[in-house]
Amino acid sequence: MLGVRALFGIGLLVTSRGGSVLTHTGACARVASNIYSKDLAHRQACTMANTIKYLGQEEAQHIDEELFNEYSFSVDQLMELAGLSCATAVSKGYPLQSLLKSPPRVLVICGPGNNGGDGLVCARHLKLFGYEPSVLYPKRPNKQLFQNLTTQCEKMDISFLTEMPEADVVDEVYNLVVDAIFGFSFKGAVREPFGDILSQLKKTTVPIASVDIPSGWDVEKGCPDGIQPDMLISLTAPKKAANHFKGRYHFLGGRFVPPALEKKYQLNLPQYPGTDCVYQLN
Amino acid sequence: MNLPGNLSRPYGPYPEYEPTIFYPKRSPQSLHQDFTVQCEKMDIPFLSYLPTEVQLLNDAYNLVIDAILGPETDLKEVKEPYAGMLVTLKQVKIPIVSVDVPSGWDVDEPAKDGINPEVLISLTAPKKCATGFSGKHFLAGRFLPYDIQKKYELNLPEFPGTECVIEL
Numbered sequence: 001m002l003g004v005r006a007l008f009g010i011g012l013l014v015t016s017r018g019g020s021v022l023t024h025t026g027a028c029a030r031v032a033s034n035i036y037s038k039d040l041a042h043r044q045a046c047t048m049a050n051t052i053k054y055l056g057q058e059e060a061q062h063i064d065e066e067l068f069n070e071y072s073f074s075v076d077q078l079m080e081l082a083g084l085s086c087a088t089a090v091s092k093g094y095p096l097q098s099l100l101k102s103p104p105r106v107l108v109i110c111g112p113g114n115n116g117g118d119g120l121v122c123a124r125h126l127k128l129f130g131y132e133p134s135v136l137y138p139k140r141p142n143k144q145l146f147q148n149l150t151t152q153c154e155k156m157d158i159s160f161l162t163e164m165p166e167a168d169v170v171d172e173v174y175n176l177v178v179d180a181i182f183g184f185s186f187k188g189a190v191r192e193p194f195g196d197i198l199s200q201l202k203k204t205t206v207p208i209a210s211v212d213i214p215s216g217w218d219v220e221k222g223c224p225d226g227i228q229p230d231m232l233i234s235l236t237a238p239k240k241a242a243n244h245f246k247g248r249y250h251f252l253g254g255r256f257v258p259p260a261l262e263k264k265y266q267l268n269l270p271q272y273p274g275t276d277c278v279y280q281l282n
Numbered sequence: 283m284n285l286p287g288n289l290s291r292p293y294g295p296y297p298e299y300e301p302t303i304f305y306p307k308r309s310p311q312s313l314h315q316d317f318t319v320q321c322e323k324m325d326i327p328f329l330s331y332l333p334t335e336v337q338l339l340n341d342a343y344n345l346v347i348d349a350i351l352g353p354e355t356d357l358k359e360v361k362e363p364y365a366g367m368l369v370t371l372k373q374v375k376i377p378i379v380s381v382d383v384p385s386g387w388d389v390d391e392p393a394k395d396g397i398n399p400e401v402l403i404s405l406t407a408p409k410k411c412a413t414g415f416s417g418k419h420f421l422a423g424r425f426l427p428y429d430i431q432k433k434y435e436l437n438l439p440e441f442p443g444t445e446c447v448i449e450l
Contacts, residue, residue, distance in 0.1 A: 072315075156428065
């Protein structure tokens with residue numbers, strides 16, 4: 001599976017020592033090693049763009065806390081923007097007219113925490129964009145925010161599955177899977193039913209779009225025998241695990257970072273185009 | 283509760299807007315207080331008063347965003363400082379962009395001597411007073427569930443792609 005996905009990789013250059021990702025817009029990063037000849041032109045043309053910072057787990061948690069405590073953002077606000085970014089990135093990577101299966105069904109798998117919340121928001125916006133999302137949400141936190149997000153999806157006629165379909169059924173029914181199971185807070189062992197779900201996802205052939213971190217991966221080190229998503233939507237800033245991402249599409253989303261916060265953590269975020277809420281990193 | 287915003291000239295290597303906010307009466311709701319802190323933390327300045335000298339506004343800003351009064355306003359109860367602000371806005375030469383309803387207009391009827399915005403951004407669905415609006419008219423607020431659209435027979439246009447606004 002990994003081999004096939006690597007063959008599909010177009011123009012993605014990630015050094016294993018991490019940190020350097022060449023963007024497709026020409027605003028390039030300083031390449032630490034591995035100069036590929038076709039990219040010399042990029043580097044010569046490039047201005048003084050700095051490398052986007054890839055965050056460790058603790059740093060990501062600090063930034064999150066600061067956004068809520070110092071900057072007074074609410075979880076609702078940022079989750080809505082994050083979920084909207086995910087839906088937008090999916091639309092760009094897998095436009096409606098490019099889908100092979102009709103109706104345009106998408107499976108959105110939501111985990112037990114905030115990553116799952118992002119997934120619920122994403123499902124709702126995918127529906128507004130014309131997709132037909134179905135949600136699998138096996139473990140629901142007992143908090144108003146998540147109950148509200150679930151109601152919002154139900155009221156948009158988004159169906160909720162009662163169990164994870166087998167891999168071959170996923171491949172038959174859905175055009176892609178949105179992985180919103182685990183995010184940057186993930187640590188330790190994978191609890192059921194998510195172990196089973198991830199096993200199925202390792203067998204599916206339809207593209208997987210992961211929200212923030214490919215689920216099951218170590219947030220910093222990645223996971224060589226974990227799921228191998230085709231798309232990664234990094235939220236706020238990429239995490240170190242993204243250095244190991246080998247899929248076709250790496251998007252940055254969550255266009256809400258105040259300049260002062262960006263400066264404090266030296267995030268070196270790229271310039272989002274116009275009013276777009278996503279930026280394609282590869 | 284709405285609040286007026288202004289935009290000044292962009293500068294720097296990447297064109298960015300430089301908003302300045304005038305927010306004379308602050309809502310006690312914690313949601314709005316949080317919004318205010320978020321703006322302050324983005325280094326968005328808050329004016330302490332709105333100049334009545336219209337030329338100052340014309341010179342300092344490229345346009346005015348009118349987010350003062352919305353469709354729920356009781357026009358008989360419009361107190362200061364809003365009445366005065368509306369007088370100023372009727373005289374500015376720079377474009378006014380109104381959020382949802384031009385402030386001071388009756389939500390059901392176009393105002394005859396109200397402010398004259400160049401752009402109107404209707405939220406969720408246009409209001410009656412927007413019928414025949416002569417300026418640029420956008421629809422925004424792409425969040426309405428389909429069953430509400432159907433229930434109220436809104437016949438909303440299809441937003442293009444992933445756009446969150448559509449020009450009407």
